[in-house]
Amino acid sequence: NAGVTQTPKFRVLKTGQSMTLLCAQDMNHEYMYWYRQDPGMGLRLIHYSVGEGTTAKGEVPDGYNVSRLKKQNFLLGLESAAPSQTSVYFCASSTGVRTDTQYFGPGTRLTVL
Amino acid sequence: KNQVEQSPQSLIILEGKNCTLQCNYTVSPFSNLRWYKQDTGRGPVSLTIMTFSENTKSNGRYTATLDADTKQSSLHITASQLSDSASYICVVTLYNTDKLIFGTGTRLQVFP
Numbered sequence: 001n002a003g004v005t006q007t008p009k010f011r012v013l014k015t016g017q018s019m020t021l022l023c024a025q026d027m028n029h030e031y032m033y034w035y036r037q038d039p040g041m042g043l044r045l046i047h048y049s050v051g052e053g054t055t056a057k058g059e060v061p062d063g064y065n066v067s068r069l070k071k072q073n074f075l076l077g078l079e080s081a082a083p084s085q086t087s088v089y090f091c092a093s094s095t096g097v098r099t100d101t102q103y104f105g106p107g108t109r110l111t112v113l
Numbered sequence: 114k115n116q117v118e119q120s121p122q123s124l125i126i127l128e129g130k131n132c133t134l135q136c137n138y139t140v141s142p143f144s145n146l147r148w149y150k151q152d153t154g155r156g157p158v159s160l161t162i163m164t165f166s167e168n169t170k171s172n173g174r175y176t177a178t179l180d181a182d183t184k185q186s187s188l189h190i191t192a193s194q195l196s197d198s199a200s201y202i203c204v205v206t207l208y209n210t211d212k213l214i215f216g217t218g219t220r221l222q223v224f225p
Contacts (some may be wrong), residue, residue, distance in 0.1 A: 004156070042117070042202070042215030043157070050211075090156050102213075104156030 002026055004105035006091050012111045013081045021076040021108050023091030031094045032074040033058075033102065034066060036087040043090065049074055081112045115140040117205050117216035125222045130193055134219045136186040136203030147204040148177050148188050151218070157202055160188070190221075198223045 007022045023032065033048040045058030049068040063085060065077045074093075078085060088109050092102040117138045126132050138146070145164045149157035161170045161177040163186075169178045174191045190197055200218040207214065 040217060042217045044215070045213065048211070056211075092156070101159045101162065102157075104158070106156055107154070 004091055004093055004103050006089075006105040006108050008108060009106065010109050012113065013078075014113050015082060017081050018077070018079050019081065019110075020078075021089055021091075021110075023074045023076070023093075023105060024072055025074075025091075025093040025103070026072065027093060027103065028071070029093035029095055029103075030071075031096060031100075032068065033092045033094075034064070034074065034076045035090045035092065036060065037090060037107075038087050046076065046089075081110075083112045086110060086112045115205075115207060115212075115214050117203055117214050119201075119203050119216040119219050121219060122217075123220040123222070125224065126193055128193060128195055128223055128225050132190050132193060132221065134188045134190075134201050134203075134221070136188070136216060138184050138186070138203070138205045138214070138216075140205040140207055140214055141184075142208035144206045144208045146177075146179055146186050147206075147213075148175070148186075149202040149204060151200045151202060153199070160201075193223045195223050195225060197221060 004025045034046040035043040044060045047066040049055050052071040055066045067075045088107050090107050091105040094100040094102045120135045147162045148160040151157040163170050163179045165181050176189045179186045200220045202218045203216040205214050
């Protein structure tokens with residue numbers, strides 16, 4: 001039981017390049033989330049999904065797209081990376097939202113030059 | 114504006130000592146308050162979740178308290194260990210929504 005895994009762990013991009021971050025969970029959770037964490041700021045929600053085939057915008061969705069084609073996977077895409085997207089990205093999953101524990105992945109450190 | 118503020122920003126204590134971290138929030142109404150522990154370079158791990166009707170919840174040496182009237186929560190760590198060195202994040206869920214509001218965390222360092 002691996003919990004929540006993220007691929008890759010580190011990545012360096014040039015401005016304008018694209019990439020996809022992969023999140024996978026093996027706990028059969030319905031809800032999945034993508035957050036970014038920047039120095040001096042709390043975790044901020046980018047996008048989330050309440051089930052396979054669904055996605056919804058979070059607090060800071062601009063510049064990102066997501067897809068949830070399979071229940072266990074949640075993909076975060078950057079179509080044209082910008083230096084402002086340099087951050088640590090965390091994926092999380094939970095059975096629900098309001099009173100349920102969120103389980104976080106180990107994070108992806110992304111640098112955009 | 115719905116906000117979660119934590120204090121202090123950072124704290125240094127000696128191994129074996131107790132400490133208390135504070136969380137003040139303006140989120141209203143709220144459904145629950147969570148405390149997470151985040152080790153350097155790792156994702157956050159849940160310590161406690163309290164609903165608005167709960168006053169206290171423990172998880173081993175960690176005890177969280179909640180005063181919904183004053184909109185304050187605290188996390189008390191007893192007999193600290195070196196492994197307690199981490200950031201501790203307070204999170205409040207806005208009532209009847211999917212919105213979680215994160216504090217910026219308190220960075221705790223425990224020295225031998």
